[in-house]
Amino acid sequence: MxxxxxxxxxxxxxxxxxxxxxxxxxxxxxxxxxxxxxxxxxxYIHQPGVAHLKRWGVLDAVAATGCPPLDHARHQVKDVVLEGCSWPADGVTAAYAPxxxxxxxxxxxxxxxxxxxxxxxxxxxxxxxxxxxxxxxxxxxxxxxxxxxxxxxxxxxxxxxxxxxxxxxxxxxxxPMLTCAYYSFWSGIDTGFEVYESTRRWAGFVPTNDGLTLVGTYFPMADYDRVRADARTAYLENISAISPVLADRMAGATQEDRLFGTGDQxxxxxxxxxxxxxxxxxxxxxxxxxxxxxxxxxxxxxxxxxxxxxxxxxxxxxxxxxxxxxxxxxxxxxxxxxxxxxxxAELRPGRRLPLMRAIVDDAQMTARFFSTISGVLPSNELMTPELRERVGA
Ligand SMILES: Cc1cc2nc3c(=O)[nH]c(=O)nc-3n(C[C@H](O)[C@H](O)[C@H](O)COP(=O)(O)OP(=O)(O)OC[C@H]3O[C@@H](n4cnc5c(N)ncnc54)[C@H](O)[C@@H]3O)c2cc1C
Incomplete structure (x- = not known):
């Protein structure tokens, strides 16, 4: 018993x-x-998740596997780029992606x-x-x-x-289900944690173990049948359509594993x-x-x-x-x-553009933005009265 x-x-x-x-x-x-x-x-494990690993006494073991601490994020929506990091969670400043x-x-x-x-x-x-x-x-x-x-x-x-x-x-x-996801592991990409969003498209670079980068893409669920019919082509096209710069950076990189994907989320x-x-x-x-x-x-x-x-x-x-x-x-x-x-997951990031434009040169507000993404700050607390005024909301 x-x-x-x-x-x-x-x-x-x-x-x-x-x-x-x-x-x-x-x-x-x-x-x-x-x-x-x-x-x-x-x-990807956000700072509050990593704080659990630390509390449980296993963070050192996770870090010792060689996955790098991710304490800087780059988040691009269309032409607007935010760079910074979430506030710490219980003293933990970095995310990890083991x-x-x-x-x-x-x-x-x-x-x-x-x-x-x-x-x-x-x-x-x-x-x-x-x-x-x-x-x-x-x-x-x-x-x-x-x-x-x-x-x-x-x-x-x-x-x-x-x-x-x-x-x-x-x-x-x-x-209802909203997206389908495809990703693979690449060597030869010099990157930190990066996210790119545009209408109906999402791509991310996630540095992990063994010097590899997970390159992930998301599509609307409505496109799933088309995407899975030729997933590799759709995956690469999605990345270059979001940003030709991304495609250039991957041109010299090597795909080290097969493509993984799911339409059941x-x-x-x-x-x-x-x-x-x-x-x-x-x-x-x-x-x-x-x-x-x-x-x-x-x-x-x-x-x-x-x-x-x-x-x-x-x-x-x-x-x-x-x-x-x-x-x-x-x-x-x-x-x-x-x-x-x-x-x-509706993949309509345009709605957030006025907010992102309003904080792009403001390091403190950018840190608040990343803190809502990590879950350190509840998202309904992002909008301060001053920010509301700036955005005109
Ligand atoms: C494409 C994709 C990307 C993701 N990316 C992220 C990310 O970046 N960051 C993040 O935080 N999360 C991510 N997730 C979600 C995350 O992987 C899951 O939320 C998490 O793994 C859930 O863990 P779990 O232990 O609840 O379930 P699972 O990981 O599903 O584990 C369940 C376990 O139960 C076992 N099991 C099942 N049935 C039985 C049975 N009958 N008897 C005995 N054992 C059984 C299975 O073998 C399995 O080991 C992603 C998910 C997907 C699909």
Whole structure:
């Protein structure tokens, strides 16, 4: 009998297992994969996410993989360029973009070092129910079937969550899909973190491990059939159409990996918890990846769940109340970022141009702008009365 079973050992599940184990609980962490293994991601972790890594004592390990600190951003919308950085989050000034096969492994290793038991290549197929509550899981590993019991089962098993499906977690809010994304890894590009936006197009340079740069592009979802018919051509065309300068900079670079892409980026909130179960990360809430908030939000949800449960797994009746509290906290934590993401994923950056023109020569306002992107400053606090006057809003 475990206190907690966590299904899924990546950005959401491993920190959840780590934090529950550090709180003194007996934790089982399951994943159908075997680490290290890559996953779709443009890798960017905003300063508040990096601050979690620091708090958990794993930032040094992430930095030691060789991915550079990203403490300067260049953001271009049409002809307007803002350069600067977000305010720090808990003293952390840089974002990072580690390869996921490195990051996710570090997080899982830390969960194990904190006392969680990890079983990889273990696929959960069923939940065990007892008196109307989730009371455990049944899973397969090789040809063997296992059953384990726990007071709390946490689904950290991604956007297509089996735990959410089996627990009957209702979808409480859903919006249409907005973009499709393609990216690859390149050597020979001398760049920091750079973002380029124009109508119906987005491109970004994200420096990562091994001196490589992730070059990503986004298209409107309406173009998905056309784009995937010849993704490589569409990817390269999108980059040169945004800025011929970008195309020139890539002309001497070498593509070091295949093209990765997806047209399945759903936007939803599922109910976050119920009797004996909770969802963290993409399992409970998913949004377009354009704003790169999924990893940071997974870390925040893991923290919120473990803090909300507190001693609740030791004293019986408190648990359901704690789980309800987690659900409310989860929605408060991620709703602003969800709205900002849907707005950005419409790929109509022209709306922001008057604001960007008004702050282009103002380093303090530019830092405020980057702080809303990182999530250090709520986006509804960007507009000061003085800025409103400048923009004429
Ligand atoms: C194209 C793209 C680009 C992105 N770029 C960024 C970015 O730049 N920055 C950012 O912060 N976020 C980004 N994201 C989002 C980010 O990758 C996710 O939000 C984050 O990985 C979610 O982590 P998770 O742990 O919730 O889920 P996942 O990463 O999906 O992990 C779920 C785990 O559960 C396991 N699992 C699933 N089912 C079972 C089962 N039945 N039994 C056992 N194990 C199971 C899986 O094997 C997997 O390891 C991007 C996403 C995409 C698609």
């Amino acid at each position: 475990y206190d907690v079973i966590v299904v899924g050992a990546r950005a959401a599940g491993s920190p959840t297992a780590m934090l529950f184990a550090r709180a003194g609980y007996r934790v089982l962490l399951l994943d159908r994969i075997r680490h290290p293994r890559d996953t779709l991601s443009t890798l 390869r996921r096969y490195l990051l996710d492994r570090i997080l899982t290793d830390e969960a194990v070092a904190s006392g969680a038991e990890f079983r990889e290549q273990s696929t959960v197929d069923e939940l065990v129910f007892e008196e109307g509550r989730v009371a455990g899981v049944r899973y397969r590993s090789g040809r063997q079937q296992f059953e384990e019991r726990a007071r709390l089962v946490v689904g950290a098993d991604g956007m297509r969550s089996k735990v959410a499906e089996l627990a009957g977690a209702r979808t409480e809010l859903e919006d 759903r936007n939803f909130f599922r109910r976050a918890a119920g009797p004996g179960w909770a969802l963290v990360g993409d399992a409970g809430h998913h949004k377009d990846s354009l704003t790169g908030k999924g990893i940071t939000d997974a870390f925040r949800q893991a923290t919120a769940l473990v803090e909300s449960v507190g001693d609740g797994l030791r004293d019986g009746p408190g648990l359901d109340k704690s789980l309800r509290r987690y659900g409310e906290r989860r929605d408060d934590l991620v709703m602003d970022g969800y709205r900002d993401t849907l707005a950005a």
